[in-house]
Amino acid sequence: MNDEETTGSVNFIQAAVMDDIESGRFDKRVQTRFPPEPNGYLHIGHVKAIAIDHGVAAEFGGEFNLRFDDTNPEKEEQEYVDGQIADMQWLGFEPANIYYASDYFDQLYEWAVELIWQGKAYVDDLSADEMREYRGTLTAPGRNSPYRDRSVEENLDLFARMKAGEFPDGARVLRAKIDMSSGNLNLRDPAMYRIRHAEHQKTGNKWCIYPMYDWAHGQSDSIEGVTHSLCSLEYEDHRPLYDWYLDQLEIYHPRQIEFARLFITHTVLSKRVLIRLVNDGLVEGWDDPRMPTVVGMRRRGVPATAIRAFIDRVGVSKTNSTADIALLDHYIRQELNLTAPRVMGVLDPLKVVITNYPQDRVEMLEAVNNPEDENAGTRQIPFSRELYIDRDDFQETPHRKFYRLAPGAEVRLRYGYFITCTDVVKDASGEIVELHCTYDPETKGGYAPDGRRVKGTIHWLSVAHALTAEVRMYDRLFAAEDPGSYDDFREALNPDSLVIIANAKVEPSLADAEAETVVQFERKGYFCVDSKDSRPGALVFNQTIGLRDSWAKIQGKG
């Protein structure tokens, strides 16, 4: 349940939509769209936009569509189109229709011709550098291009020849004729078309001129009948241009409303940086579990419901803000605590011999699959004379608040027996290689009939039955809280964002675990069966997130 539901409060976008419904501005219709450029994979920042677009449509009984803003063939690829569609599906934000701006190229061309006829668009021969110079600066007005006053006939002819492929890339552009002295630089005769002899993933080689974002976007919204064109804050000063095109053409006119983009601590959502992380091999790919992409989070084991809950909580406003990554972590734990089956996993195995337990005996002990979900049932786990425990669950000279195994100390093996450490076996270099313990046969299941209690409960695995697995311990990709403030983002990286444990041990019940299954290794954290590299017999787990660790806090205080 989110704030909107509990408090009845509405954000400024919902308020605007309600106003429009009341006034009948769009015949009480609501239609939104998510317009990504297919030049990369979707990240959690996109999810916020999708959630808003989808949410507004759903809340008011409207329609939500996906439209690819595929106007720049040099950057876009079919792989990203497919990937983005799959991501939205996985997130549970299904669009009613999938559209492409490139489907409107013919109509856009006709409208451009119309603008030329109206004397509101012209072909400019200025080079890109010259155009920049003529544009002026933030504080100084620009100057008119010497080609600004070409005749309609000449413009028509030149534009047709641009389309026909008579000119090389960059030779000319079609520009809107607005106002070179406007305080809003977007209105200083913005480019509408540029020449690019490039193959488009959808239209092939049909076109060698491609529309600019501003020229394509509003008109695409108009064609589709979008009512509320929701976008991020940096488009606020594009709105006058969005409106201008629609007004000149006198076509159906949607309303653009802007909201603040999502920023998250220890995270980079800049497309430029994400692409570099991938291309420079700093991560394994777009689906590296450390990436803030949908495919990355999915591979890490983050549930879609957790992402959506996080986005919900962050809210919608016009204030630039940076959400704490801990909030996302919270929702991941909250969801997984309820749903992830518990299992025992030993990350750094230390052998324990129960000296008073019979050599060849094996007992099956009952373990609860999920204490948060009684329907999850129980399972049997094997117990025997030789066990593994995690190395950090033993201290030879224990900290005063260390409630685990130590020489002479008694602890409970989860769902097993009470054991007491009697001997510490070391190798020549002094490293502990084995522990000898005795168990109390009366404490089977973990309860002492005499009512005595132990302070600690630790997890364990039977040596003979444990499966070996690779466990990839993922931590945040960026150590810096605000990686975006670094000149070189590489300096903000966390050198320990991935630590591979090759020889971890897990319960035999995991032998046939399917890809993307997320389990909790008790007392450790949540782990996801890797969808790319895990095989039966060669399991690979990705750490989704650790459990909250109050022992780490105690240690930190000394």
Added chain:
RNA sequence: UGGGGGAUCGUCUAAUGGCAGGACACCGGCCUUUGGAGCCGUGAAUCGGGGUUCGAGUCCCUGUCCCCCAGCCA
């Protein structure tokens, strides 16, 4: 006097002239066969200065600070 936008606990938000509330984080306690989960509790905010009003986070004036814009990217 280029244009556009924004300022509420540490963080993200709520309030629509009427007790500044919640979540996360933090700290403390209880409980515990996960040092998990859960439960209880503490601390913590209206950018500054004026004004209107019985009453201002909200309205008015003024100042300050922050963000975005000079692609033939989106």
